[in-house]
Amino acid sequence: MTPASYGSRVGAILLDWLFAVVPTILLFVFGIAWAFSETYFGIGIFFIVLGSIAWIGLNIWNKVFKEGKSGQSFGKARMKISLVDTNSRQPIGAGRAFLREFVSYLLNTVSGGIFWLIDYLWPLWDQNNERLMDKIMTTRVVTTTSLTRGAPEPELDVTSSYS
DSSP states (O other): OOBOOHHHHHHHHHHHHHHHHHHHHHHHHHHHHHHTSSTTHHHHHHHHHHHHHHHHHHHHIIIIIIHHHHSOOHHHHHHTEEEEETTTOSOOHHHHHHHHHHHHHHHHHHTTTHHHHHHHHGGGTOTTOOOHHHHHHTEEEEEOSSOOSSOOOTTSOGGGGOO
16 A cells, blocks of 8 residues: 655645634634624523534544544545554444553643644655654555545555655
8 A cells, every 4th residue: 555645644634624623713714793782691601612512523523433434534535545453454343442442542641742743744854755643553645546435445555654
């Protein structure tokens, strides 16, 4: 399997971020606008809370359930790349996808944000274009030939780039 380019990975991250942030911002804007009026204060607070729930819900659905099951988040599907297990070449499932996100957030919190900086820049000098999280979780992000609903084409060999 061909490792995904750094540019396609960055594109996927940006698309995933936009996927969750656009609806959230719309809910926040309406909520704040209504919260400043005496008549619609309660509705405004409702929309602000709904925006927070939307942010969390959309990210969990996209990065845990969708990407775990199919190997592709919203952004990865549009960039034609997939997250797969290094050994089985199959999507990693919701449990491991959740663990991957949780460990990443945990390491970022403990390091004061340094981990994400290093993690997201790591593929620039890694010969397999892998993030540190890919190495920790034994996953790879690889190119696919189309928008898929499952794993990438099985005839490709993920171990061919390892020494």
